[in-house]
Amino acid sequence: MTAEVTRDCTADEPDRDVDLEDDSGAVIAAVGRQIRLWREAAGMRAAELGAAIGYGENQIYKVETGKRIPKPEFLDKVDEVLGAGGKLAAMKKDVAEARYPKKVRDLARLEAEAVELGAYGNHNMHGLLQTEEYARALYEMRRPSFSRDQVDRYVAGRMARQEILQRQPLTTLTFVQEEVTIKRPLGGRAVARRQLEHLLGIGQLRNVEIQVMPTDREDHAGMGGQLQLLKFEDGRAVAHWEGQLSNRLTSDPKEVRIIELRYGIIRAQALTPRESLAFIEKALGET
Structure with a gap:
């Protein structure tokens, strides 16, 4: 990993099966x-x-x-x-x-090196927590539409990244998900139900903590949108966040400190991991 990474890239730019310039x-x-x-x-x-x-x-x-x-x-x-x-x-x-789209390959490589990863999601389940059918539903609802081959490639890349969940030595993983991401039945209720079951299973892993941010919170440090923070064995850290048409990946110390501060407050404002699993179980029963 280089000493500093700062990159803007298009988030939803159509991609071919294989980019021969890559x-x-x-x-x-x-x-x-x-x-x-x-x-x-x-x-x-x-x-x-x-x-x-x-x-x-x-x-x-x-x-x-x-x-x-x-x-x-x-x-x-x-x-x-x-x-x-x-x-x-x-x-x-x-x-x-090679399955990773070019725009997320750097992030995937950093995830593979990380000893600690924290992420806040505000509109859908984080990619590392998604079932294959949930991920496919997300890519199929994108506009402008992806081709079938593009969807297959994106889904395959996302599933491959999930090796981090049980890779040895274990990576410490923490996630904060907005309540709406738990209750919104993306892909249909059957897909949503299996996604919640999958989420509960991941939440039982020793190296994973999942928290839910209730909608009724009056104070919320995550109003700037979703974010991800990766830390490495040598003490370095990288922050990542997404907008409508762009991703930003940076190791600038000032920007990383801001993201780290916000994520720490978000975790403090959310339900505890135990309360969150109970919340997810209740949502599963209502789905």
């Missing part, structure tokens, strides 16, 4: 070439490989030409069918990192 494009193209070489060495046509693993011929060609990011299960199946002995499956980690 370093992720080179990774995906290299993986695709390896799959093609192994397929040709095995004497199989693309249609035959697709039939063997349950994919269409066009999907195989898209992966081989670097136009589609392969899912982990795709690499596992291809590795087995082509007899690659684990060489293709071993690329899953590289592909997982």
Whole structure:
């Protein structure tokens, strides 16, 4: 990590399956070439490989030409069918990192290095707390609309980031969620119910504390919007926050201190973790 990170980037700019001007494009193209070489060495046509693993011929060609990011299960199946002995499956980690959209890749890498992460969310569940179907619902309701492939890529990237929840050594994670994010049935009531069940499960982890900020609070330090604070083993810290059309990621000490101050007050104003889990259980019963 560099000594200072200060970056503004577009939050909802449409993205292709693979941005070939980004370093992720080179990774995906290299993986695709390896799959093609192994397929040709095995004497199989693309249609035959697709039939063997349950994919269409066009999907195989898209992966081989670097136009589609392969899912982990795709690499596992291809590795087995082509007899690659684990060489293709071993690329899953590289592909997982390339799944992150360019605008969030720096944040994801910082999350992977953090020993402590704190986040306040005011309009939807934090990405590290989301179920896959809840995340998909969020991306599908974006305007202007994302394509199906774009939604798949964003969801896959978000799910990959959640490795931080149980990574060893454990990262200390704290979240404060506005009451509305608990009660708003985004994606429909069935999706919302499973999201609350998932949230309760995460809240039982030893390294995770979840708090709810009640709507009836008369004093609230989070009026500036959602935020995230990451701390590292060497004592450095990075702050991140989002607006309608931009993300900001900074390690400027003055700005980090402001975010740290606000987050500390937000936590003090919210329900305690135990009270919050009881609140979520009650909301689940009403969903």
